[in-house]
Amino acid sequence: MTKQEVNLRDSAVMRWSALGIVAFTMMAAYFVNDIMAPLKTMLESNLSWNSSDFGYFTGAYSFLNVFLLMLIWGGLMLDRFGIRLTGKLATILMVVGVALEYYGITVKAADTTMIMGHKAGVFFASAGYSIFGVGAEVAGITVTKIIAKWFRGKEMGTAMGIQVALARIGSQAAYSVAIPIAKNTSLSMPVIVGFILLVIGMFAFFAYSVMDKKLDKQDKFIEEEEESKFSFRDVKDILINPGFWLIALLCVLFYSCVFPFQKFASELMVNKYGISDDIAGTIVGLPALGALVLTPLFGSVVDRRGKAASIMMLGSFMLILVHLIYAIPFLNNWLIAITLMIVLGIAFSLVPSAMWPSVAKIFPARQLGTAYALIFFIQNIGLWGVPNLIGLILDKYCVVGTSGNANIYDYTLPMVVFTGFAVLSLIVAYLLKVANRRYGYNLEKPNISK
Incomplete structure (x- = not known):
């Protein structure tokens, strides 16, 4: 590197540009991930799905990641072969998966063909969503490692917060536009829109790879990595670290209270609170809209003030209040739902x-890809199991009537289940704070080096 050449990581313009490019890819992925959630009732009416079918489809996102360990292999690949190859393959998988999901949605309701005990349309849509899930999760850990690479010792919390916030924009857009698009065109059109966004996101990541390659040439990051290169022994070191298990358990419990809940929440808004299905998805997308401002703000607080373990406890406690109040039958005013x-x-x-x-504080850089992959793997167990559980509960215990070809459900019992997961997440967050004091993870200290 010449004396005049500015290291890409040290250039604020370049590192934030790199973040913006990969964040767009994840924003497209989150749009696709949530685009089907508001359409649950329409799937029942138009394609003869039921809640169990919808739960199976939703859980399929994590099926290959959990049962074929695809996410773990993706993490190992990330640490062994690098960001560029892993990220490119992940984006291609997402595009292929959504194409198959589209095919499943277009299978006619009159087709009674059963595949592995499921309607043909449900099976193909779920298979595509599962392939997409492999790509999306591997892309997620890849982008997380990208941020750790570009922002180590800098605004890492803020950068990760912005990436999450932009991803939530994708979610909010999906919840807001899914039903209007489907009503004015066709049930499959929202998936087509997601496919187009993902193709653009794939090319965006390929463009980022050029920047990443240049950074590797001029920066010491890769040289440091090679001096202490990842080995499979590092997997053991990760698994025996108490911090890993506490972060992983908190992750699976917390996200099991959020993502699966949001998949069913549009129907909750309609059935319990009498909200029109045209705007129910927009209300369910409010957390994503709030994240646009709040996640970078809280990330900046963690960067400058620290207190990460305490913040995780506070978030878990707030989640308990949300699901507990949703579970109370007589609190059914629409203002409560929005609040x-x-x-x-x-x-x-x-x-x-x-x-x-x-x-990134608990593990060294050479282990980050695998550590994130293992955490995401455990998270995916919840993202697979909880939607299937909620769909089964709804079909067996919560049907209280019908409207057209779709069932009407009482969501009290599912919300009690979500409340239980939230309570467990608070307990684990407290144990993480205790472990932080015992093992010196420095989670309460600021991220920015002074």
């Missing part, structure tokens, strides 16, 4: 802004 979604958005911003930078 709780806003509180959920605050909790949803607090925990990620503190959790993900904390992983």
Whole structure:
């Protein structure tokens, strides 16, 4: 590197530009991830799905990641072969998966073909969503390692917060536009929109790879990595670290109270609070909208003030209040529903802004890809199991009537289940704070080096 050449990481313009490019890819991924959630009732009416079918489809996102360990292999690949190759393959998988999901949605309801005990359309849509899930999760850990690479010793919490916030914009857009698009065009059109965004996101990541390659040539990051290169022995070191298990358990419990809940929440808004289905998705997307401002703000607090472990406890406690009040049958005013979604958005911003930078404090750089992959793997167990559980509960215990070809559900019991997960997340967050004092993870200290 010449004396006049500015290191890309030290250039604020370049590191924030790199963040913006990969954040767009994740924003497209989150749009696709949530685009089907508001359409649950329409899937029942138009394609003869039921809640169990919807739960199976939603859980399929994590099926390959959990049962074929694809996410773990992706993490190992990330640490062994690097960001560029892993990220490119991940974006390609997302595009292929959504194409298959589209095919499943276009299978006619009259087709009674059963595949592995499921309707043909449900099976193909779920298979595509599962392939997409592999790509999305591997892309997620890749982007997280990218941020750790570009922002180490700098505004890492803020950067991760902004990335999460932009991803939530994708979620909010999906919840807001899914039903209007489907009603005015076709049930499959929202998936087509997601496919187009993902193709653009794939090319965006390929463009980022040029920047990443240049950084590797001029920066010492890779040289340091090679001096202490990842080995499979590092997996053992990760697994015996108490901080890993506490972060992983907090992750799976917290996110099991958020993402699966949001998949069913549009129907909750309609059935319990009498909110029109045209705007129910927008209300469910409020946490994503709030995250646009709050996650970078909280990330900046963690960067400059620290207190990550305490922030994770606060977010978990707020989640308990949200689900507990949703579970109370007679509190059915629409203003309560909106208020709780806003509180959920605050909790949803607090925990990620503190959790993900904390992983970079607990593990060295050479282990980060695998550590994130293992944490995401455990998270995916919840993202697979909880939607299936909620769908089963709804079909067996919560049907209280019908409207057209769709069932009407009482969501009290599912919300009690979510409340239980939230209570467990608070307990684990407290244990993480205790472990931080015992093992010296420095989670309560600021991220920015002085």
